[in-house]
Structure formats: structure tokens, C-alpha cells
Amino acid sequence: MKNSTRIYLILCLGLCLMSCHKEAESPNIIFILTDDQRWDALGAMGNEIIQTPHMDRLANQGILFTNAHVTTSICVASRASILTGQYVSRHGINSFHDTLQNETLANTYPLLLKNNANYKIGFIGKYGIGLEQPKEYFDYWKAEKVHQPVYENKDEEGNFIHYTDLIESRIDNFLDSLGSKGPFCLSVSFKAPHVQDGDARQFIYAERYKNLYANEEFDLPETAGNRYYDMFPDDFKRPRNGNQLLQNEARRRWEMRFLDKEKYQESVRSYYRLITGVDDCIGEMVEKLKELDIADNTIIIFMGDNGFYLGEHGLAGKWYPHQESIKVPFFVYDPRASEDNRGKKVDDFALNIDVAPTILSLAGVEIPEKMQGINAITLLDDDKPERNDFFYEHKLEIPTIPKSEALVSKKYKYIIYPELDPPFEEMYDLETDGKEKKNSIADPAYKDVLEELKLRFEKLKKDAQ
16 A cells, blocks of 8 residues: 555544534533523522522532523513524514524524534423424424423323423433434423413413422512502503503402412422423433433523512512512533532623523534623633623513513612603612612612613613614
8 A cells, every 4th residue: 555545544434533522522411491480499509498409409509590681571482592692682582473484493403403513403391482383404303383382281192291290201202212423402491380370270280290399388589569569650550551441460460379378389399390390301301311321412591581579569460570589590400510610609690692602612613703691701810701680671662561671780789660651770788788679779879879770771871783
């Protein structure tokens, strides 16, 4: 054999080995999203009552972002922000009918992984964005056609199955079929712990959880009293849409869930039961990864799509910029990480728009310029990105839910409801008033601070576009 031929073969073999090695190093990624899980409904975040051992283990062995927030607190818009890494002002999903299309869809993290890094991509659970679903782009798609799935379902044999259990079976199916066929990215989107809209039972959990938390008594929030709801103007309580009989949706739902002590206790117990159901599913998923011998190369990322009022400010649901509505659980578990990057807690602001760039970075895929989030892992670096505040927006056209915007920093929060007449403003000193009990908007002591907050608010609002 000639020397030139030998050299050619050696080079080809080397390139082949490098390519195979690179492909073997590409991590599998599972992104898990819960619906309406607030930041403190997790054991790892200090909740000593809720039972979430599987989430806690992943959070405590990974990177736990203790100050994570959403930039918009409603499922459809937040989910679009998670997929695109963009603010609502940029991705444009402002109603339940809007659909991610064309360039915006092509630049979501699943499609970027598929088209740029040869990932197999799957989606399971509640998609919740618009009337059209992008299932033709996915290698595995198991999402209901309706915007909001129901909890009570039937399996292929006609037997009752809770929606969380249905998701678990679909995870198993995906991992059995695609788990060992190269790198994959699976997005799992639970309905839990969202209520069942239109059903008087509200939080419908699987029967096996009915006795869980039965003996727990939950304290009412400090801001549950009527005087905190009375701080809102009349336009907020009964939005001006031509029908003065309509009530603010967050107050209407408060009356359904938290009106008296008995309702409050059962609502919180049932909310926790649904979250524990998700935790059990995650535990089964981790065991499946071990069974398939892919656990050591599978990153698990977890977040809530928005927070959830448990009666605070006399409200239920989400939508508005108070802490209970916008702060969420968020962690990244990477079994490949060095010991130095395990068991870390990050107190810097992490946002829902950070999910997509974080996933892309972990897979070695370039982050598009139009993404407005950051790779959240870089918040561990000495030269970490500077993020001292962020812009919040709720833009959906819902007559009984006034639109809101906010500037949130670690020290202060400025909120405005721009379409009320006149616009209603709130300002809170979060260092001295973490429960947001005193609206300091008219306090002369904060006059200079307020002016600075408004200037910063306008800048961040413009940057979000």
C-alpha cells in the first residue's frame, strides 16, 4: 500500500472516530413543564409539607435557580416564550388563537436541535399554543388537539386513566422507541396542577392521592384579607367592558376556591396532590432512563409555566405581576456536570425566556440573535451576565383580566395596569415588604426612586420588542 493511501485512510478513520465521538457526546435533553406550579410548591425550595422527593433530588444534585420568574404569567404566552426564548412583544402570541408559524416556529429550540444537530424531537402533553399544532415537524407527537386537556381519560382498553398517568405512559413509549437512537430532546408538558376549568371539583387528582395531606392544615396567606383586595380600584374589580355585572376573573376564581376555610384547605391539599402526582411520574421516568442505560447522558430541566395565587391579595389564578403569580420553580440537572457544578443554588434572576438558549447551549447549538434570554448556566460564572431587573407583560385581550406591565428588580417592583381609567399603578419595596402589602406609589419618600423605576421600565419595555 502506498504511503499516500495509508495517510488518506488514517485521516478518514480519524475523522470518522471524531464524528462518532462527537455524536456520542451529544446529551439527551428532557424539558419538563408544569402548569400553574408556583415557586414554593416544591420541597427543594423550602416547602416542608409538599411531597416532591424526585424533583427535590434532581434539583439538589443539579443547579437550582431560587429566583426564577416568568416574563408573562399566562400559559399560552409563557409557553411560547419558553419555546422561542422571546418576550411576548417579540413572538406575538397575544391570544389563545395565535399560532407559532414560519420563521418564529423554525427558531424554537426543538426545531433548531433537529435541523442543526440531528436531534430526534418529541412533544408530550399540553401544547396550549393556538389552534394549529406543529406535529409534522416532530419525530414523536402526543399532544391533545384541544387547548386545555382534561384530567379524566380512558386508555386504549377503555379503562379510566388520569392525565398525569397518561403522560407517564407516553414518556415510556417515547423512550422505548427513540431513547436509544441518537440524541433526543423530549418536551413534556403537564396539565397539573392546573384546575379543571368549568368543573366544580376544580383540582381533579388521581384517586390514590385522596388521603394525601388530609391531616394538613394550611395557614391563610398574610394578604388573604379583603382589605388587600380592596386596594385595587373599581375598574380592576369590574373591568369596563360594557357589562358591569362581570367580575374580575381572579376574584371570581377566588370565591370558587378560597372563599371560606373549608374551601381553602381542600383547594391547597388538592393542588399539592396534583404536584405529587407529577413528582411520581418524574420518578418513574428517571427509573426508565436507568433501565435503558441512558440516564448518565440525559439532562433534565424543570420549570413551571407561571405562578399561582393561593388567595394572596384576595385573588386566584395568575396573570398579575405579584410574586405569587410570576415566581416559579426552575432547575437544571446534568449528570455529566463536574462536582463543582452540582448542588448549586443561583439567586440571580432566571427567566422563562432562558429555557431555549440554555437547552441550545447544552446541545452545542448556536443561540439565534432574536432570542432574548440567556444560557442560565452562565449565571454560575464569575463573569456572569448582568441582570439586575426584568420587564414583565400580560397582553392578552381578556375583558375580565386587565392587562398589566411591570419592572421587577430585587429591591423594587413597579406595576401599571395601562388600560384602566385612569391607569392604576403599584410600587413595592421588596426588601422591606416582600409580601407586597403596602402600595408605596404615592409615598413621597419614594418619589425619586419611582422616577428612576419608570425610566428603566420604559427602556426595558422598548428592549423587549
